[in-house]
Amino acid sequence: MSSENSTTIRNSADEGRSYDFASIEATWAPVWEQLNVFAPVDDGTRERRYVLDMFPYPSGDLHMGHAEAFAMGDVVARYWRQRGYDVLHPIGWDSFGLPAENAAIKHDAHPAEWTYANIETQAASFKRYAISADWSRRLHTSDPEYYRWTQWLFKRFHEKGLAYRKNHPVNWCPKDQTVLANEQVVNGACERCGTPVTKKALNQWYFKITDYADRLLEDMEQLAGHWPERVLAMQRNWIGRSEGAHVEFAIEAADGAAERTVTVFTTRPDTLYGATFFVVAADAELAGEIVAPEHRAELEAYQEQVKALSEIERQSTEREKTGVFLGRYAVNPLNGEKLPVWAADYVLADYGTGAIMAVPAHDQRDLDFARAFDLPVRLVVDTGEEDPAVSGTATGGDGTLVNSGPLDGLGKAEAIARAIEIVESAGTGRHTVNYRLRDWLLSRQRFWGTPIPIVHCPDCGEVPVPDEQLPVTLPSDLRGEALAPKGTSPLAAATEWVNTECPRCGGAAQRDTDTMDTFVDSSWYFLRFASPDYTEGPFDLEAAKDWLPVGQYVGGVEHAILHLLYSRFFTKVLFDLGLVGFTEPFSALLNQGQVLNGGKAMSKSLGNGVDLGEQLDLFGVDAIRLTMIFASPPEDDVDWADVSPSGSAKFLARAWRLAGDVSSPAGTPAAGGDAALRRATHRTLHEAAELLDSGKFNVVVAKTMELVNATRKAIDAGPGAADPAVREAVEAVSILLSLFAPYTAEDMWARLGHEPSVANAGWPEVDPALLVQETVVAVVQVQGKVRDRLEVSPGIAEDELRELALASPAVQRVLDGRGLRTVIVRAPKLVNIVPA
RNA sequence: GCCCGAGUGGCGGAAUUGGCAGACGCACCGCACUCAAAAUGCGGCGCCGAAAGGCGUGUGGGUUCGAGUCCCACCUCGGGCACCA
Numbered sequence: 001m002s003s004e005n006s007t008t009i010r011n012s013a014d015e016g017r018s019y020d021f022a023s024i025e026a027t028w029a030p031v032w033e034q035l036n037v038f039a040p041v042d043d044g045t046r047e048r049r050y051v052l053d054m055f056p057y058p059s060g061d062l063h064m065g066h067a068e069a070f071a072m073g074d075v076v077a078r079y080w081r082q083r084g085y086d087v088l089h090p091i092g093w094d095s096f097g098l099p100a101e102n103a104a105i106k107h108d109a110h111p112a113e114w115t116y117a118n119i120e121t122q123a124a125s126f127k128r129y130a131i132s133a134d135w136s137r138r139l140h141t142s143d144p145e146y147y148r149w150t151q152w153l154f155k156r157f158h159e160k161g162l163a164y165r166k167n168h169p170v171n172w173c174p175k176d177q178t179v180l181a182n183e184q185v186v187n188g189a190c191e192r193c194g195t196p197v198t199k200k201a202l203n204q205w206y207f208k209i210t211d212y213a214d215r216l217l218e219d220m221e222q223l224a225g226h227w228p229e230r231v232l233a234m235q236r237n238w239i240g241r242s243e244g245a246h247v248e249f250a251i252e253a254a255d256g257a258a259e260r261t262v263t264v265f266t267t268r269p270d271t272l273y274g275a276t277f278f279v280v281a282a283d284a285e286l287a288g289e290i291v292a293p294e295h296r297a298e299l300e301a302y303q304e305q306v307k308a309l310s311e312i313e314r315q316s317t318e319r320e321k322t323g324v325f326l327g328r329y330a331v332n333p334l335n336g337e338k339l340p341v342w343a344a345d346y347v348l349a350d351y352g353t354g355a356i357m358a359v360p361a362h363d364q365r366d367l368d369f370a371r372a373f374d375l376p377v378r379l380v381v382d383t384g385e386e387d388p389a390v391s392g393t394a395t396g397g398d399g400t401l402v403n404s405g406p407l408d409g410l411g412k413a414e415a416i417a418r419a420i421e422i423v424e425s426a427g428t429g430r431h432t433v434n435y436r437l438r439d440w441l442l443s444r445q446r447f448w449g450t451p452i453p454i455v456h457c458p459d460c461g462e463v464p465v466p467d468e469q470l471p472v473t474l475p476s477d478l479r480g481e482a483l484a485p486k487g488t489s490p491l492a493a494a495t496e497w498v499n500t501e502c503p504r505c506g507g508a509a510q511r512d513t514d515t516m517d518t519f520v521d522s523s524w525y526f527l528r529f530a531s532p533d534y535t536e537g538p539f540d541l542e543a544a545k546d547w548l549p550v551g552q553y554v555g556g557v558e559h560a561i562l563h564l565l566y567s568r569f570f571t572k573v574l575f576d577l578g579l580v581g582f583t584e585p586f587s588a589l590l591n592q593g594q595v596l597n598g599g600k601a602m603s604k605s606l607g608n609g610v611d612l613g614e615q616l617d618l619f620g621v622d623a624i625r626l627t628m629i630f631a632s633p634p635e636d637d638v639d640w641a642d643v644s645p646s647g648s649a650k651f652l653a654r655a656w657r658l659a660g661d662v663s664s665p666a667g668t669p670a671a672g673g674d675a676a677l678r679r680a681t682h683r684t685l686h687e688a689a690e691l692l693d694s695g696k697f698n699v700v701v702a703k704t705m706e707l708v709n710a711t712r713k714a715i716d717a718g719p720g721a722a723d724p725a726v727r728e729a730v731e732a733v734s735i736l737l738s739l740f741a742p743y744t745a746e747d748m749w750a751r752l753g754h755e756p757s758v759a760n761a762g763w764p765e766v767d768p769a770l771l772v773q774e775t776v777v778a779v780v781q782v783q784g785k786v787r788d789r790l791e792v793s794p795g796i797a798e799d800e801l802r803e804l805a806l807a808s809p810a811v812q813r814v815l816d817g818r819g820l821r822t823v824i825v826r827a828p829k830l831v832n833i834v835p836a
Numbered sequence: 837g838c839c840c841g842a843g844u845g846g847c848g849g850a851a852u853u854g855g856c857a858g859a860c861g862c863a864c865c866g867c868a869c870u871c872a873a874a875a876u877g878c879g880g881c882g883c884c885g886a887a888a889g890g891c892g893u894g895u896g897g898g899u900u901c902g903a904g905u906c907c908c909a910c911c912u913c914g915g916g917c918a919c920c921a
Binding site for chain 2: 018228229230231232233234236237238240242244264265266267268279314319321344345346347348351352356357358359363364365366368434435436557560561630631632633636638639642643644647648651653654657687690696698699701702703704705706709712716777779781783784785786789821822823824826829830832833834
C-alpha cells in the first residue's frame with residue numbers, strides 16, 4: 001500500500017475531526033464523576049493496595065509541584081487498578097497551619113474561611129487534573145470530626161507518659177512568635193520564615209520520641225530497598241546513635257572534700273588517661289550547682305554573655321573557645337587524677353549529660369580549648385602522627401595506647417572494651433548508647449491548630465478532658481486582629497473558652513491555650529483514610545488491618561525527617577497500644593523530584609514561576625501529565641525550560657489518530673493478525689509491566705511511543721488499518737495511556753467502540769508465545785569489537801553460531817589469517833573471537 | 837570534617853544488571869504534500885575522517901574473552917548533618 005493511499009484513508013476515517021483536548025476533557029470528566037470509577041470495591045474479593053500522595057496544604061491553588069507529585073501517585077493507582085487490585089487512593093487536606101492565620105489577620109477574617117475556600121479551589125483543580133481519587137473519603141485535619149481523634153490520640157500518648165510538659169529552653173521564632181521543634185530549625189533559623197531562632201525558657205508539651213530512638217533506627221531495616229537510601233541516611237543521621245560509656249567523676253572542692261558525682265558521656269573511654277580537664281555546659285543547671293562560691297559571679301557574667309549569642313553565632317565552629325574555671329576538681333575514676341572543672345559553651349546542655357571529660361590530644365574541640373586556656377595535653381593513643389600539642393591537630397584514628405596504665409599496648413577497639421570493663425567492675429561507669437534525637441516539642445502558641453485537650457486545675461493539676469467531651473473545639477468568635485501573634489496563644493484571650501470546670505473536681509479551672517504542631521495532625525491521617533467517617537475511634541481497626549500499611553507513599557524529600565519520622569513514631573506507639581498490627585506506616589516511598597525552571601526552584605523573587613492553570617489551558621491536562629512523567633525518572637528534578645509539553649501534545653494527537661484509523665469492529669479477535677505487530681504489542685505490555693513495577697515510568701512512555709510508531713507504520717505501509725493486530729495494538733496503547741493521559745485514553749477507547757471507562761479495562765493478558773522473536777541479531781565481536789551482525793534463529797546451537805561467525809567475511813578480514821585463541825559463544829546473542 | 841547520591845551526544849534521558857552505548861523524545865537539518873505556510877508523513881543526526889577506519893559513558897589503574905555496568909585510587913557536582921564529646 002502506498003503512503004499516498006493511506007493518507008487518504010486516514011483523512012476519511014477522521015471525518016474531519018481532529019484532536020481537541022479541551023472538548024475531550026469536557027466530555028469525560030462528568031462521565032467519570034457519574035460512574036464513580038475510582039472508589040475501591042472493598043469487599044475482600046480482590047487483593048487490596050493502598051497508594052497515597054502526601055496530602056496538600058491548602059495555600060491557594062495547585063502548583064507545578066503538585067502536578068508532578070500527583071501525576072506520579074496517580075500512575076501507580078491507575079496501574080494497580082488495571083492489574084486487578086482493589087485500590088485505595090484517597091485525598092484530603094492538611095488544613096491547620098499558620099498561613100491561614102496570617103491571612104485571617106490581614107483580611108479580618110476567620111482562618112477557616114480562607115482555608116476552606118482554598119480547599120475548594122484545589123479540589124476542583126484535582127478533578128480537572130483527573131486524579132483518580134476516591135472523593136468519598138476526603139478529609140480535612142481542621143474538621144472537628146478529624147481533630148477530635150487527634151486529641152483522643154494525644155490523650156492515649158499522655159496516659160502512657162509519652163506526652164509530658166517540661167520547663168526548658170526552647171527554640172523560639174521571634175517573627176512567628178511561636179516555639180519550633182528541633183526539626184523546624186534550619187541552620188539556626190526558622191524553617192518557615194528564615195528569622196534567626198532564639199532560645200526561650202517555657203513550659204511546653206513534648207512527645208517522648210526519644211523513647212523510640214532505637215526502634216526508629218532498627219526498623220529501618222524493613223524499609224531498606226523500598227525507601228530512597230538518602231532518606232534513610234538522613235533519618236539515621238538525625239537520630240544520631242553513638243555508642244560509648246557513661247563514666248562517673250566525683251567533684252571535689254579545693255580542700256579535697258567530695259561533694260557529688262557528675263556523669264559524662266564519652267565515645268572514647270579508651271582515652272580516659274588522656275583527660276586533662278573537665279567541662280560542663282555553661283547553660284546547664286549543673287554549672288550553677290557545682291561552682292565554687294568565689295567563682296559564681298564570674299560564671300554568671302559568662303552565662304549572660306552566652307545567652308546573648310544567637311543560635312547561628314553559637315553554632316559556628318570558627319569561633320574562639322570561651323569558658324570560665326569553676327574552682328572545682330573532678331576526680332578521674334581510673335587514675336584518681338584531679339581535673340580542673342570549667343564551664344564552656346562548646347559543650348551542649350542537652351546532649352549527653354551536659355558535661356564532658358576533655359581529652360585535648362584526641363579531640364579537636366578540647367585541644368582548641370586547651371590551647372586557649374593553656375591547659376595540658378597528654379597523648380594516650382600513639383597513631384604515628386605528629387604530637388597534637390605541637391601540631392595543634394588532635395588525632396582520632398587507631399593506634400597503640402600509651403601513658404594509660406593497664407591499657408598500655410592495646411589497640412583502640414580493645415582499649416575501649418577494656419576501659420568499659422574496668423569502670424563497670426569498679427561501679428563508676430557502664431556501656432551506654434546515646435542519641436542525638438531530642439523529644440518532639442509539640443506546643444504552639446497559635447490559634448489555627450488542634451487544641452490540647454488538657455485542663456489546668458489549681459487543685460488537681462493537669463487533667464485530661466474526658467473522651468466523651470472531645471472534641472475540644474476552637475472558639476468561633478476569634479478573628480482578624482485578635483489572632484495577631486503576641487508571644488502567648490491567642491486562645492488565652494477567649495476568656496469564655498478558657499474558663500471551664502475541672503473534669504475531676506468540678507472546680508474552676510482553665511483550658512490549656514496552646515495548640516498542637518500541625519505535624520501531629522499529619523502523623524496519622526493515612527490511617528483515617530481507611531475509615532474516614534468512623535465515629536467510635538480514630539479509625540476502624542478492621543479497616544486499618546485491611547488497607548494498611550500504605551503500599552506506595554509519594555511525596556517530596558523535604559519531609560525526609562519531619563513528617564516521615566513523626567509518622568513512623570506514631571505508628572510504633574499505636575502498635576504498642578494494640579491499635580495497629582504493623583510497625584512501619586509506609587512500606588515503599590517515592591520522592592518525586594522538584595519542578596524547576598531554568599535550573600532553579602520556581603519562586604516569586606526570581607520571577608521564574610510557571611502557572612499550572614495556564615499550562616493546562618495551553619497544552620491540556622494530558623500533555624502536562626505526560627510531560628511530567630516522560631521528562632525524567634520520577635525521583636529526578638524536571639526543568640520546565642528543558643521539556644516540551646507541545647511535544648507531548650503532538651504525541652497524544654498521533655496516538656489518538658490511531659484510534660480513528662482502526663477499521664475492524666470492536667471484539668475482533670487478534671489471532672491471525674499481523675505477527676510482527678502482535679509481537680511488538682505483547683512485548684510492550686510485558687516490558688511496561690516490569691518497568692512500572694520498578695518505578696521507571698519515563699521508560700514506559702518511551703515504549704508506548706515505540707508501539708505507536710510501529711502501529712502507524714503497520715497502518716500506512718504494512719498490513720493496513722483493517723488488520724486485527726492493529727486493533728489489538730491500539731487498544732493496548734489506550735490502556736497504557738490510561739495511566740498517563742486519562743482523557744485521551746478514554747476518548748480513544750470510545751472511538752474503538754468500547755464503553756467507559758478504560759480505567760477499568762484491565763491489563764491485557766500477555767501471550768508468552770508472542771514474546772519469542774522469530775529471528776534475533778547475533779553480534780560477532782573480535783576482541784570485544786563488533787565486526788558483524790548475523791540474523792539467526794533464537795534456538796540456534798552454539799556450534800552452528802560459532803561456524804557462522806567464523807565464516808563471516810568481515811571477521812575473516814580482521815583475522816587476516818591469524819589462528820584462534822578463544823571463541824566465546826553465547827547463543828543466540830553473541831560470539832567473541834580472540835585471535836592467537 | 838562525617839554520611840548519602842550522581843557524573844553517558846547540543847539538551848532531557850535509555851541500556852534486560854557483565855554482552856550491539858546513545859532506545860524514546862526535544863532541538864536542528866533534509867525530503868514529500870502545499871501557490872505558500874501550518875499541520876502531517878518520511879529520512880538524517882556522538883566525535884574525528886572524503887572514505888576505509890579510528891576514538892568515545894568524569895580521570896587514572898585493575899579484573900574479564902568482553903566493563904557505562906564489577907574492584908581500587910582520585911576529580912567534579914548535588915544533597916544531608918555538624919562545637920553531638
